[in-house]
Each structure stands twice: as structure tokens, then as C-alpha cells.
Amino acid sequence: MADATEIRLPSYDLTGKVALVTGATSGLGRRFSLILAKAGARVAITGRRVERLETLKAEIEAMGGTAFPIALDVTDTKSIKDCVDATEKALGPLDILVNNAGMNVQALPADVTPEGFDTMFDTNVRGAFFMAQAAGRSMIARGQGGRIINIASIGAQSVLPGLTIYCMTKAAVAMMTRSLGKEWARHQINVNAMCPGFIETELNSEWFSTEGGQKQVKSWPRRRLGVEEDLDGTLLLLASDHGRFITGALFTVDDGQSL
Numbered sequence: 287m288a289d290a291t292e293i294r295l296p297s298y299d300l301t302g303k304v305a306l307v308t309g310a311t312s313g314l315g316r317r318f319s320l321i322l323a324k325a326g327a328r329v330a331i332t333g334r335r336v337e338r339l340e341t342l343k344a345e346i347e348a349m350g351g352t353a354f355p356i357a358l359d360v361t362d363t364k365s366i367k368d369c370v371d372a373t374e375k376a377l378g379p380l381d382i383l384v385n386n387a388g389m390n391v392q393a394l395p396a397d398v399t400p401e402g403f404d405t406m407f408d409t410n411v412r413g414a415f416f417m418a419q420a421a422g423r424s425m426i427a428r429g430q431g432g433r434i435i436n437i438a439s440i441g442a443q444s445v446l447p448g449l450t451i452y453c454m455t456k457a458a459v460a461m462m463t464r465s466l467g468k469e470w471a472r473h474q475i476n477v478n479a480m481c482p483g484f485i486e487t488e489l490n491s492e493w494f495s496t497e498g499g500q501k502q503v504k505s506w507p508r509r510r511l512g513v514e515e516d517l518d519g520t521l522l523l524l525a526s527d528h529g530r531f532i533t534g535a536l537f538t539v540d541d542g543q544s545l
Contacts, residue, residue: 298522301326304377305525306370308360308417309387311338313487314437317514318384318521323351325522327382330373332358352377360387360413370420379428382525383421385414386437390452398451410455415462418477422470431474435524436463438479438536440544456481460536467534476533478524483540485512507542516541 305322309315311333323329323346331339331346331353339355346353354376358369374380388410391402418434425432440446441453442460463479470477484502486494493499494511503509520539523529538544 296528298526299326300526303327303381304379305382306330306373306380307384307386308332308358311335313489314514315386316342318386321518321521323353328352328377330354330356330377332356332369334359360417361408363416366416366420370424380421380424382433384435385417387413392448394448395450403451406451406455411458414459418466422475425475426473433525434477436479438481440481440483440538440540442481444544464534471533476529478532478535480520481536481538482517483512483543485514507545512541
């Protein structure tokens with residue numbers, strides 16, 4: 287037991303750590319990249335829209351951080367391997383993966399096409415798994431452990447009308463998180479998931495400005511949308527040494543929207 291004089295308040299300093307964020311071109315992935323860089327990590331920022339990655343790189347460097355942009359398509363396993371290899375060649379051994387890349391096709395169950403179904407599972411489930419596998423292999427080979435943070439959704443555990451396939455993919459990510467948390471515990475790799483509620487981003491701002499969107503917001507206990515910075519604290523907890531005793535966990539961060 288620590289003596290009272292040894293108690294220290296949490297510090298989420300990630301200086302010396304190497305992080306990789308998928309889906310960093312917009313929304314939550316962009317925010318995650320900025321926060322990890324601000325905390326001191328050297329960040330590989332990845333996605334398909336390379337011109338956006340260059341803009342983000344300039345922003346991170348302007349605040350004194352280090353960012354390395356890499357084109358990545360998570361539906362292509364070769365692209366995933368090449369991305370991890372490029373990250374480690376440029377920045378050093380990988381310590382943190384934020385497995386954020388994902389997509390959604392809104393459709394009623396009766397209207398879902400095989401093509402839409404496959405596209406969502408290829409990105410949200412297959413892509414997330416093989417990204418975690420590539421990061422996990424590197425961390426195991428290094429023998430120093432690491433952090434894998436999967437981005438799921440409240441849809442992993444709650445029904446979101448019109449989003450059946452999306453919810454199915456996120457439920458798969460949730461179980462993947464728990465399974466990898468157990469499988470890789472002996473390697474000191476902590477695998478956890480954030481399950482955000484509705485956060486305002488450029489992808490959904492148009493919907494939430496409509497009458498239907500406003501009605502949805504008013505149905506929640508606090509009648510408000512989340513903003514990207516509402517996830518900062520959970521991200522830093524799971525990425526830092528202060529999350530060392532947490533693995534295989536699902537963190538619902540939704541302001542009570544799913545209650």
C-alpha cells in the first residue's frame with residue numbers, strides 16, 4: 287500500500303509513445319489524433335483521403351507535435367500490414383492503436399442489400415480485427431505490451447432504429463474487444479473499447495439540424511448532443527499508464543442517451 291506522501295495525481299503524459307489512429311481524416315479520428323499528439327505521443331495518422339491527413343499533420347506540428355500521414359484502406363490486409371510497418375519505420379515501435387475507422391449505411395432491415403451488408407462488415411469488423419491483429423503481433427514480438435482502443439458504439443448493446451447492420455458490426459467489435467483482452471492479457475496488451483453515444487461531427491450535423499434530428503435529441507435525458515472533446519478523458523485513460531488495470535472493458539460514454 288502506498289504511503290500518503292507517495293500519492294500522485296494522474297498524468298496522461300504520453301511522451302515517448304508511438305500511436306496509430308485509423309480513420310483520422312475527419313470526426314473522432316481527427317480529434318483522437320490531436321489529443322494523443324498534444325499528450326506527447328508521436329502519431330501515425332491514417333486514412334484514405336491523404337490530402338486531409340496532410341492538413342492534420344500541419345495542425346499537429348503547429349502545436350509542437352509529431353505526426354506521420356499514411357494512406358490506409360482497412361479493407362485491404364496488405365494495406366494494413368504496410369501501414370504498421372511504415373509507422374514503426376518512421377516513428378518507432380507501436381505502443382497505442384486507436385482502431386477508429388468505420389462506416390455506416392442507414393437502411394431499414396428490409397432494404398439492406400448484400401453489397402451494403404458486406405461493405406459494412408468488411409470495414410467495421412474485418413478491418414478492425416486485422417488492424418488489431420497487425421498491431422498485436424508487433425506488440426507481442428516487441429514484448430513490451432501496449433494499448434489497443436477499439437471504437438464501438440452504444441449500438442453494440444442498444445437498438446438504434448434504422449441502423450441494424452451498423453449495430454451488428456459494433457456488437458462484433460465489442461466481443462472482439464473482450465476476447466482479445468483475455469487472449470493478450472499475458473502479453474501485457476490492454477484491449478478496451480469506447481462505446482460513444484451520438485457525438486456531433488461533420489457526418490451527422492446535417493441530420494441533427496432537421497426537425498427529426500431535433501426530436502431525437504429531445505428524447506435523451508439531457509437533451510443534448512455530445513461533442514468530440516467529451517471523449518478526451520476516456521481516450522487518455524485507456525491510452526496511458528493509468529489504464530494499466532483495465533482490459534477487455536467496454537466504456538459507454540453517451541451522457542445517458544442509452545438509458
